[in-house]
Amino acid sequence: MRILLVDDHAVVRRGLTMLLNAQPGMEVVGEASEGNEGIQKAQELKPDIIIMDLSMPHGKDGLSATTELKKLLPDVAILILTMHDDEEYLFRAIQSGASGCILKSEPHEELIMAIQSVYKGNAYLNPAATKRLMEEYLVNVNRGTIDSYSLLSDREKEVLTLIAKGYSNKEIANQLVLSVKTVETHKGHVMEKLKMKTRPELVAYALKKGLLGYGV
Known part of the structure; x- marks a missing residue:
């Protein structure tokens, strides 16, 4: 699995690189510190998976970059990495075309599982997030806001x-x-x-x- 990391914190990127390169079948092939650089690197490196930070104050943010990348590279799997445990961010991540969303507070084992899941073409949301997503979806259906x-x-x-x-x-x-x-x-x-x-x-x-x- 060829992985591109997009995060504005160098320490986070370094830690993830060490973690993922130690996993069988995983290789971090590039890094970027904001969305625009991430888009450029993705087009150059053609990774299988992009781990995208949600909040990057300098340059393009993670959601905007994800939306653009899914138009340029529709087959790439994008896993959103965020500290925000909030329904609004969850919905926006899915709407942008991300294959999944995982909290930065989750254990390393959960991150590895998420990467493996999106690599296989599956969506990844932790059980709590899935429950909230379904509840909100059903509410919108009942309100008539979703056909x-x-x-x-x-x-x-x-x-x-x-x-x-x-x-x-x-x-x-x-x-x-x-x-x-x-x-x-x-x-x-x-x-x-x-x-x-x-x-x-x-x-x-x-x-x-x-x-x-x-x-x-």
Whole structure:
């Protein structure tokens, strides 16, 4: 794992370099002291993982750098390192495109685990952060500030569109090469997630979403 460190504290970078270089399969290939330098080094070195400090008072901050890097190098995994145990920073880190977020106060073992996780393409949040993220997400869904459509899987969206077009469960099953029972299960999940109880409600919803090629 080729790792780039972006942190404004030289002592932190030195300590992380010693820690990570001592791990099998990990190598720190570069360092940067602020976001702009981090972007430049990332383009030059093409690391697998960037460990990005959230708060860097000089130059570009970690969130802004992460947002720009994900446009320039979409495949790079970025792990945000922060001292802020706060929902706002957690949401902003995820929205910026980071693969994970870890507190500077976490044990070294947790950091190693986080790096291994994002390297494999997974997201990393500690259990407490995950719980807070889900709670806030559900609150926003209930308030209507997040469209429940985003909760549907790709298959459920396909089933919803076909239902709205007037296909029967059997016809949907034939078209998607599924069993009728599986289609009924998907339909049940769609209705549950959208909090609807009838087919006409689903049709009206699909029309509003423009799933039929035209909206209302």
